[in-house]
Amino acid sequence: MSLLEATPELDLVVWPDDRSCDRTWLLGNIPGSTGLVVMLTEKVDSEILDRAGPSLKVVSTMSVGYEHIDLRAAAQRGLRVGYTPDVLTDAVADLSVMLALMTSRNAGIAMAVAKDGQWPNHPWSPFALCGPQLSTMASSPARKAGFLGFGRIAQATLARLVSFGITHCLYSSNPSSPTNHERDAELAKRYNLQSVTKVDIDELARESDFIFVLAPGGHDTYHIINENFLKQMRRTSILINASRGTLVDSDALARALREGWIWGAGLDVVEGEPNVTLDHPLVKEPRCIILPHIGSATLETRRAMAVRAAQNVIAGVLGGNMPAEVDLSGYR
Amino acid sequence: MSLLEATPELDLVVWPDDRSCDRTWLLGNIPGSTGLVVMLTEKVDSEILDRAGPSLKVVSTMSVGYEHIDLRAAAQRGLRVGYTPDVLTDAVADLSVMLALMTSRNAGIAMAVAKDGQWPNHPWSPFALCGPQLSTMASSPARKAGFLGFGRIAQATLARLVSFGITHCLYSSNPSSPTNHERDAELAKRYNLQSVTKVDIDELARESDFIFVLAPGGHDTYHIINENFLKQMRRTSILINASRGTLVDSDALARALREGWIWGAGLDVVEGEPNVTLDHPLVKEPRCIILPHIGSATLETRRAMAVRAAQNVIAGVLGGNMPAEVDLSGYR
Numbered sequence: 294m295s296l297l298e299a300t301p302e303l304d305l306v307v308w309p310d311d312r313s314c315d316r317t318w319l320l321g322n323i324p325g326s327t328g329l330v331v332m333l334t335e336k337v338d339s340e341i342l343d344r345a346g347p348s349l350k351v352v353s354t355m356s357v358g359y360e361h362i363d364l365r366a367a368a369q370r371g372l373r374v375g376y377t378p379d380v381l382t383d384a385v386a387d388l389s390v391m392l393a394l395m396t397s398r399n400a401g402i403a404m405a406v407a408k409d410g411q412w413p414n415h416p417w418s419p420f421a422l423c424g425p426q427l428s429t430m431a432s433s434p435a436r437k438a439g440f441l442g443f444g445r446i447a448q449a450t451l452a453r454l455v456s457f458g459i460t461h462c463l464y465s466s467n468p469s470s471p472t473n474h475e476r477d478a479e480l481a482k483r484y485n486l487q488s489v490t491k492v493d494i495d496e497l498a499r500e501s502d503f504i505f506v507l508a509p510g511g512h513d514t515y516h517i518i519n520e521n522f523l524k525q526m527r528r529t530s531i532l533i534n535a536s537r538g539t540l541v542d543s544d545a546l547a548r549a550l551r552e553g554w555i556w557g558a559g560l561d562v563v564e565g566e567p568n569v570t571l572d573h574p575l576v577k578e579p580r581c582i583i584l585p586h587i588g589s590a591t592l593e594t595r596r597a598m599a600v601r602a603a604q605n606v607i608a609g610v611l612g613g614n615m616p617a618e619v620d621l622s623g624y625r
Numbered sequence: 626m627s628l629l630e631a632t633p634e635l636d637l638v639v640w641p642d643d644r645s646c647d648r649t650w651l652l653g654n655i656p657g658s659t660g661l662v663v664m665l666t667e668k669v670d671s672e673i674l675d676r677a678g679p680s681l682k683v684v685s686t687m688s689v690g691y692e693h694i695d696l697r698a699a700a701q702r703g704l705r706v707g708y709t710p711d712v713l714t715d716a717v718a719d720l721s722v723m724l725a726l727m728t729s730r731n732a733g734i735a736m737a738v739a740k741d742g743q744w745p746n747h748p749w750s751p752f753a754l755c756g757p758q759l760s761t762m763a764s765s766p767a768r769k770a771g772f773l774g775f776g777r778i779a780q781a782t783l784a785r786l787v788s789f790g791i792t793h794c795l796y797s798s799n800p801s802s803p804t805n806h807e808r809d810a811e812l813a814k815r816y817n818l819q820s821v822t823k824v825d826i827d828e829l830a831r832e833s834d835f836i837f838v839l840a841p842g843g844h845d846t847y848h849i850i851n852e853n854f855l856k857q858m859r860r861t862s863i864l865i866n867a868s869r870g871t872l873v874d875s876d877a878l879a880r881a882l883r884e885g886w887i888w889g890a891g892l893d894v895v896e897g898e899p900n901v902t903l904d905h906p907l908v909k910e911p912r913c914i915i916l917p918h919i920g921s922a923t924l925e926t927r928r929a930m931a932v933r934a935a936q937n938v939i940a941g942v943l944g945g946n947m948p949a950e951v952d953l954s955g956y957r
Contacts, residue, residue, distance in 0.1 A: 312748040334749050355751065383760040387789065391726035394719060398919065401740075404733060407895075407915035410903035415917055416644040417666050417899075419687065419927050426923035428715040432932070433925040456788040457719065529924075563739075567749075571742035583739035585747055587730060591758035592861075593765040595751050600764070 296603040302611060303328075320344050328353065328606040337362040342370055351609025355602040357381055357589070359619055360510075368624035375605025375615045379445065380597040381589035385507075386449035388588050389535045392559030393454075393503050395582050396531045397424045399557075402579050425529045425556055427503065429458030439501025440464040441494070441517065442508025442536065448480070450505055455484040462489040465497040466508070498525035503533065510537030518542060523549040529556050535588050538564035547574035550581055557581065561588050628935040634943060635660075652676050660685065660938040669694040674702055683941025687934035689713055689921070691951055692842075700956035707937025707947045711777070712929040713921035717839075718781035720920050721867045724891030725786075725835050727914050728863045729756045731889075734911050757861045757888055759835065761790030771833025772796040773826070773849065774840025774868065780812070782837055787816040794821040797829040798840070830857035835865065842869030850874060855881040861888050867920050870896035879906035882913055889913065893920050 297305055306322050308314040313334035323329065323345045331337055333356040342349065342363075352362060353375040367374050395401070399422050406415050406422075415421075429436045436459050440447040443464035451462055462480070477489040494517070497504065504526070508514050518532065518541040526532070532555060534541050543564055549555050557580035563569045566586060575581045589595065601616055608615040629637055638654050640646040645666035655661065655677045663669055665688040674681065674695075684694055685707040699706050727733070731754050738747050738754075747753075761768045768791050772779040775796035783794055794812070809821040826849070829836065836858070840846050850864065850873040858864070864887060866873050875896055881887050889912035895901050898918060907913045921927065933948055940947040 311750045311752075313750070332749070332751065380762070380764075383762045383790070384758060387726060387758065387760050388730060391723065391730060391732065394723035395727065395732070398720065398723060398923070400723065400727070400732075400916070401736060403916045403919050404736070404914065406917045407901060408733075408908060410901075410905075410908060412899045412901045412917045415899065417664070418643045418645070419664065419931060420643075420924065421922070422917070422919050423922045423924045423927055426716060426719065426925040428719050430712070430715045430925055430929065432712075432929045453788045456785045458715070567744045567747065569739060569742075569744045573742075576740060576742065582736065584732070584735045585738045585744045585754070587735050587754050590753070590755045591730070592752065592755045593758040593762060595755055597762065597764045599751060 294599075294603075296600060296607070300607050300611075303607070323349075327351075328610040330355065330602055330606050331361070332356060333358060333361055335361065337367075339363060339366045342366055342372070350612075351375060351606055351615075353602045353606035353609060353615075355595075355598050364619065364621060365624045368621040373609045373615060374619040374621060375602065375609060376617055376619055377598040377601040377605075378617050380601055381594050382445050382449050384591045384594040385446045385535055385588040386453055387591075388561055388584075389446070389450045389505055389507065389533055390453045392533045392535065392561065392582060392584070393505070393531060394427055396533065396557040396559040396580070397427050397503075398422075399424050399580075401582050425502065425531065427454075427457050429460060434458075435460045437461040437463060437500055437502050439497045439504040440466075441497060441504065441506045441540070442466055443491075444507065446535075447505060447507040450507065451480070452484070454503075455486070460487050462486055463492045463497055463501055464490075465492055465494045468493075494522065495525055498522045499527075501530060502527070503531050506532070506534040506540050507536050508540060510539045514540045516540070516542040516545075518546070520545040520548070523554050526555045528553060531556050532558045533560075534558070535561040538562040538566055543573070543575055546581075547578055550575075550578045560584070562586055626931075626935075628932060628939070632939050632943075635939070655681075659683075660942040662687065662934055662938050663693070664688060665690060665693055667693065669699075671695060671698045674698055674704070682944075683707060683938055683947075685934045685938035685941060685947075687927075687930050696951065696953060697956045700953040705941045705947065706951040706953060707934065707941060708949055708951055709930040709933040709937075710949055712933055713926050714777050714781050716923045716926040717778045717867055717920040718785055719923075720893055720916075721778070721782045721837055721839065721865055722785045724865045724867065724893065724914060724916070725837070725863060726759055728865065728889040728891040728912070729759050729835075730754075731756050731912075733914050757834065757863065759786075759789050761792060767792045769793040769795060769832055769834050771829045771836040772798075773829065773836065773838045773872075774798055775823075776839065778867075779837060779839040782839065783812070784816070786835075787818070792819050794818055795824045795829055795833055796822075797824055797826045800825075826854065827857055830854045831859075833862060834859070835863050838864070838866040838872050839868050840872060842871045846872045848872070848874040848877075850878070852877040852880070855886050858887045860885060863888050864890045865892075866890070867893040870894040870898055875905070875907055878913075879910055882907075882910045892916070894918055 559582040891914040
């Protein structure tokens with residue numbers, strides 16, 4: 294806000310509440326705007342853009358995704374679209390490691406024991422609440438981290454896992470893109486790993502101790518984590534999804550957890566979110582940790598995203614270079 | 626068990642249930658034993674040792690702590706005592722990092738939103754569920770990790786934090802022991818930290834973004850985290866305790882959380898555990914993550930502890946070198 298307020302060319306009209314913007318408020322206030330700043334929660338379609346009128350130059354979203362914006366409609370009207378990639382890499386990588394630890398350590402079940410006042414009645418035994426350990430140790434010296442998708446966030450997650458003693462990295466990514474052997478060798482050397490290897494998705498399922506799903510959503514990856522994949526995983530292996538809910542078949546995962554095909558799952562995203570209610574097959578699975586899509590939810594990251602969104606809208610209105618602009622050339 | 630079963634000199638008498646051993650069962654079965662394997666949950670006092678009789682040579686506990694064993698009584702009877710240090714270092718360091726992440730990311734509140742079916746009704750706003758980020762990032766490039774106690778587990782925790790971009794390490798430890806400048810310089814170099822510095826406890830409170838309590842229990846550290854300490858911490862700082870509950874004054878911590886002196890707390894131990902019920906001042910604090918003392922609870926670590934405990938009792942009975950023997954010379 295301070296960046297926007299310090300730009301004398303702008304008159305600001307600001308949704309006053311600390312919750313998602315009402316669509317009727319937006320429709321009522323947008324006519325004559327030159328720039329629009331939105332969140333993932335605001336659907337930006339032809340109706341909104343037409344209501345804004347020909348003065349509108351730019352739509353700036355405070356998110357790395359832009360599936361809520363009709364890019365074709367924006368391109369047809371000659372608009373520019375800004376977004377906030379990169380700045381949330383660290384926050385999502387942190388969350389991925391947190392979910393791996395929480396799932397392996399049965400954090401959901403363990404927290405409930407204390408929060409429900411059941412600690413005094415909880416029977417202690419040598420293997421109560423035990424799960425597979427993320428860290429290597431002398432008596433268990435190998436650990437394989439698998440990644441479905443191996444972009445910036447996956448590599449930032451790998452960097453964090455190295456200090457837990459991970460020894461091997463497997464990844465599966467777009468089969469049509471060539472394997473970057475040089476980059477993989479460099480990563481193995483930098484992190485002192487025994488190997489960094491691109492594998493097919495079946496080998497990823499079979500060989501990984503921890504699998505991190507960090508690939509884009511959309512048609513190509515829809516339900517890529519399905520019954521076939523989950524059945525190939527090990528009984529002590531763990532699945533983490535911090536990308537998009539559509540990559541995981543929730544019914545297949547619920548069955549995998551119920552029947553013990555895998556150890557557990559940690560999810561920051563669920564297909565159909567936020568409509569995930571008590572009757573959802575994953576919500577009551579004790580070995581499933583579910584978070585309500587808080588991947589980028591840190592004070593530092595959201596501030597950085599807000600700064601980027603403000604810079605984008607200012608540059609779009611004034612005709613300068615936007616720090617992160619969506620390439621709309623394919624839609625024109 | 627397989628190690629014990631493979632030792633022909635031993636006749637095994639084994640408590641049959643997967644819960645703490647009944648004392649009456651133990652008293653009834655111990656007469657004439659040569660060795661005794663126990664957990665933290667079994668109190669080994671003069672009554673137990675007298676009932677065992679003069680045949681008893683060794684008590685082996687599957688734990689790093691041995692406060693449940695009357696060491697004086699054991700020494701007076703000429704017994705040896707085995708324990709399981711070191712093997713749980715990695716598991717507790719993992720848990721310390723997990724608690725830091727969970728506290729900073731509001732994992733308790735966030736999980737409850739999903740598990741209670743409230744995700745559809747949870748209002749989204751740019752800073753909802755946000756907390757201070759563990760990782761550094763371009764717009765927030767410095768992070769100070771503080772340690773109260775700087776032994777093996779603290780240093781293993783530091784090693785893990787390095788990959789999250791921690792820039793400074795502060796620690797406070799036994800004031801009477803000299804500062805190990807050489808070791809600190811070596812750590813700073815190995816982890817590419819701007820500094821590794823021994824500080825007094827007030828500076829530790831004032832300067833740290835994350836404070837990890839990883840010091841021994843007992844009289845010298847009783848309530849060392851008190852109102853005075855907590856009032857000096859920053860409003861965005863986080864306290865983690867994975868050592869012993871007695872180090873933290875629970876009432877002072879509850880007040881600190883209620884009144885916003887600090888951001889949050891993550892506890893694997895609570896004074897008076899396991900008698901921590903719904904009326905405990907920390908149980909209902911939303912910014913307090915409580916786990917029921919699962920620091921060493923991983924399959925790999927508990928297996929390694931079991932192996933060590935078996936090796937200790939075998940060596941104690943047969944008169945060999947125990948892998949980890951408690952020094953009882955001060956009690957004889």
